[in-house]
Amino acid sequence: MNNREMNYWLARFMHEVRRQDGKLYPPFTMQQIVAGLQCSKDDSQFSLLRSALDARMKELTRQNVGTLKKHAQVVTADMETSFWEKGVFGSSSAQTLLDTLFFYSCKLFGMRSGDEH
Incomplete structure (x- = not known):
């Protein structure tokens, strides 16, 4: 398979890939998949793949796939004291x-x- 064909099929893969349960991957995971392929940004032979990734990430973000962030509950001074007790x-x-x-x-x-730890 030459680079042009690989570029085409990888770009198509970006639009069709799903998790095993059929749900969509979040944009960050899609980005990590491409990073795993180690495609250099300077490498023009994978420009179609990068364009497909960008388009897919924007589409998934508009659909709110993987955009919810978990937030930790604030620990008050009373809660901290309770944890010690x-x-x-x-x-x-x-x-x-x-x-x-x-x-x-x-x-x-x-x-x-x-x-972070």
């Missing part, structure tokens, strides 16, 4: 120590997800 935080076990360390890493350093 109930033994959620502390040093009594490896789990409580881990939970305490995780919470304070988030609180003091502004980390908000497991990936």
Whole structure:
């Protein structure tokens, strides 16, 4: 298969790919699929694929596919005190120590997800 044919089929793939359950992939996942193919932005032979990806990401975003972000609930001072009183935080076990360390890493350093840790 030459580069022109591969470019065509990969672009078509962008428009048709679905998860195993038939649902659409969110735009970020589509971008990661193309990144996995390691197509250089300077490489003109995959320009059709990049155009297809851009169009698909815009279409999926308009359909609100994968656009909902999870937001953590704010932990108030009363809630933090309650966690200490109930033994959620502390040093009594490896789990409580881990939970305490995780919470304070988030609180003091502004980390908000497991990936940032």
